[in-house]
Amino acid sequence: MKLHVSVAVLSGVDGSVLWTTPASERLKFIDCGLGYTGGGKGTVCILVGVSRMLKAVNSSSGSSFWETKNVYPSHRIPAALPVQLPDIDGDGFGDMLLGSRPATLANRIRDVSFVFVSGATGALIGQPVTYNVTGEGKLIGPKACVSGEGALYILFGYGSIQAVSVRDIYKQANGKGSLPPSLWKEDPTLEWKREGNLSGLLEVYSGNSSARDLQVLSGTGGNFSDLLITTKNKLQLLRGKLLRQVWQAVGSSIEGVPVPGFFNEDRVLDFLIQVTSGNSTRKSLIIDGSSGKELWQAELGCRSQGSEAASIPLSDGRSAFLFWAGECGAEPLTLRTDSDRDNGYHLFLLHPSYPHVLLKLATSLGPVTASATGIWEQRKDAFHVAVTIDSTQATHKSRMGPLSVTNVGLKEAILQSKFVTLEEVTTSTESIRKFFSQLQFCTEVQQ
Template identity: 25%
Template sequence: MMDSKDLEAEIHPLKNEDKKLQENLGNQAKTEDSLKGSPWQPHLSRCRTVAFFLSLFVCLFVVFVVSFIIPCPDRPASQGVWRIDYNAAVTYDFLATEDINRDRIQDVLFLYKNTNGSNNFNLSCTDEGFSSPCTFVAAVSGANGSVLWERPAAQDGALVQCPVPQLQGGRSTSACVLVGRPGSFVAVDLFTGETLWSHPSSFGRNASILSSLLQLPDVDADGAPDLLVLTQEEKEVGGYLYSGSTGQQIGRRGSLGVGGTTGSLLHVSPAGAHYILFPCASSLCGCSVKGLHEKVTGNGSPLRSDPHWEGVLNATTPRLLWHSPGAIRYLMNVPGKAGEDLLLVSSEACVLVDGQDLAPRWTFSAAQVLRKPILGHYRPDTLAVVIENGTGIDRQILFLDLSTGAVLWKQALPGLSGDPQSASLPTADHRSAFFFWGLHELMGTNQTVWAGHGLRGHTRARARDQRPALGPASRQLGANWVTGCAHINGSHETVGGMRYPGPHSRLGLRSASGQRMGIWGKEPRDAQHTLYVFHPSLPGVLLELANFSANIVAFQAVLFEPSRHAACVLLMGPASPDAPGMVSVAKHKVRDLVPSSRVVRLAEGGPDSDQAVRDRFSRLRYRSEA
């Protein structure tokens, strides 16, 4: 049976809706009466409005004060080009960069030998107890080339390491540690140039130094890394440990029990054990830092040892780690899958050795690698090793995949034996820009030198915007012809000792018996060093940045400001330490060199014009190392 209320609602539906409407109207009236009975509600609303506008006004006032009243800190203006000169001086193959004056721009450290310092400091060798001339360590501003500090540090420089962490009076600082001849050991504050400590070295009278200063873990528990110097005395390698914070020798001399050559390296195994590696004849020898520390002190060492490495070392006498195909010329630590691997460059091949089990991962036959390889990214985030195989007109640049040893890119680039070391800088696209040195005016901008099949050569005129290829044309054609390049009617601009390649330079070709000779017919001291830049995004192009006629002692490509600008730093001076002359330190911003550069095409054609290539190099952004 249906309920009576349901039945009524079904018979009179509109009547039921009217009742609900009356109930809702009644509830709304009661609500309004209750609101009218609360007089504090309008006051609360006004307070909220005032608080909102007041906070908005305060925020705008703060923004105004920060933006217009409080001055922003001055950003130092970094000059694109600067140069400083020292007369009647000699210099050393050493360049380092560090932010010394804390202006967020890298500064430059170098050594030179002279009777007196620069006019800004009026320091002489006798002020520090040295006879004249002596070795000065100097720091110059990377922004404008002004001298920040300089100080006589040794009678004659032998080894230098910058920076080395220091603890002085409870504060942390950094130093340049310099081992001088005869027998000085000095640390100079990196930021002020003050001498932190100075001691006579304890090397034997007939000792010859084999290595650079190697930074070791803190073995004497004084809070600073310690230092190791390897020497050879009576055909036996010995090691000297020194405290990094005081310069005092730790223990006595420790013999490694084997003869060796220069080029030592500190390697950390995947187990965290430290080993000293050095070439010995046609092999790679090693010594545990833990074992050396225990030998020189007669006490236990806090350092670790690696059982696998110890087994390999103890299985042979002398302590050999690897038998190399030929004499070892260079030894490098390179990133591996599990820690660091070893790259060995011998007189016959380049070999990548696994850093744990010492097994070869790949071998590349290269018989004339006379320069230390460099690392860079040919592909995004994939490391490549760059080697220079051959000398003179037979020199080749090869990019090898670090993980497989496969050739990624190669190019003939004739050079001089005195050319500086190549360099690389990471770019924002996770590749690298590579800087190479070669012969001045390898190819003309208006003519191409082509190699014939016999003993003859010929030239072919080209359009002005087209550029020649560097390939077989850079080879020697035969006994009666030299594919040299004699500059005629050249147009160059000289700035600060550097000659920029002009857009209208032309080259001529002369036979070996003619009066005009190519660059390869000149003496090395008369030839010019040419700086080229290469980026993997343009694999068919080299950019000739500048030409230098001075003797270049050291060269670095440096990112002076993070993500802002890269520059080339050159240390130039006399070729012989026995003939003092002009010593110069110069900086050249890479982007400023690009507009006047010369585009050298490595292959025929190309989708971009020369100006488009320059524009792409000008837009390159550089990044700091991770």
């Protein structure tokens, strides 16, 4: 029986279906909010199939701009979301770089292949370019970063991380033709580091522990990128200008992906991480982005879901942090009722001004499989959307129940929240409640 696949977009106001569009195969990645004509954001969704399809649709209507059904060579699968590039073929539209890997990984000598794709038509620009790399573990990237001299690089690797300039990939994909103006910039500071490397790749990270995650961050004090590398038990920050380590934080087993946000007032990104130590003890930590030192921690004797944490910008320049966890051992300031004693997951909010108080905003009976946050700018409010699995409705034919999508407005949730204290708090409940009720969430920080 032929599998029918479609993509649906839900209204953030009431959850109604705004539009659907068909797909020729199951999807591996979806990326929305991309500019199509260079005239703003939010006009395109890119749909990436599990093996061969690439499709661009209008994010407002779902209508198709173009579709390519043979974007990858045979026996290869997509490695990650397409890397968004400036216009490289001169048609006025931003273009893309797609990475793919072998469908079956048999040995330590592995490869990543790249191909340029026109953002206007989906047509390939030049030939695929393949790099062999040695490593083990999950594939990292490909992701783009900007060097200290403004040159664009692609980062990727299996457990280790290598870099290659988009300029070099383009030269190999399109022969000796002239370079597009968007790729003219070079970075001699970085290029000398790869001299003698026969693969032509720049080594970024090759530590004893395999890299599990790589985040490309806006650089501190410049237009270049900083890199945050996560291994099983370590965070390492590299300053992008020279790719030199600034600090590393070593701890217990790190779950999920670190969440960047501003906890203190030094205007340097800090990071929320969740870790597991002995006897399945869970901790949430805030790591100082300037030094790698611990700024805050809470021990959670419960299940955590570190991959679904987030941060929301506040009007004072700091961030509120959100994370999902099971029932914690701390006692709420308000009297507990029997309805609070469940085995579900709870959405907690942490504010830097009250580090010893968590707000319990929402509860889910099933695990959270995906989530997203956003800002209602006019209301100075924020929302959190969670996708959960209702395991109570699972059947003998399927271990999974139906998916549920829930939208939580943070201001309303704060008014109805329960407080959880991590230490004794001398401030009155009324004062804390008033403070949180006056929070303003925004995308543009007020100076």
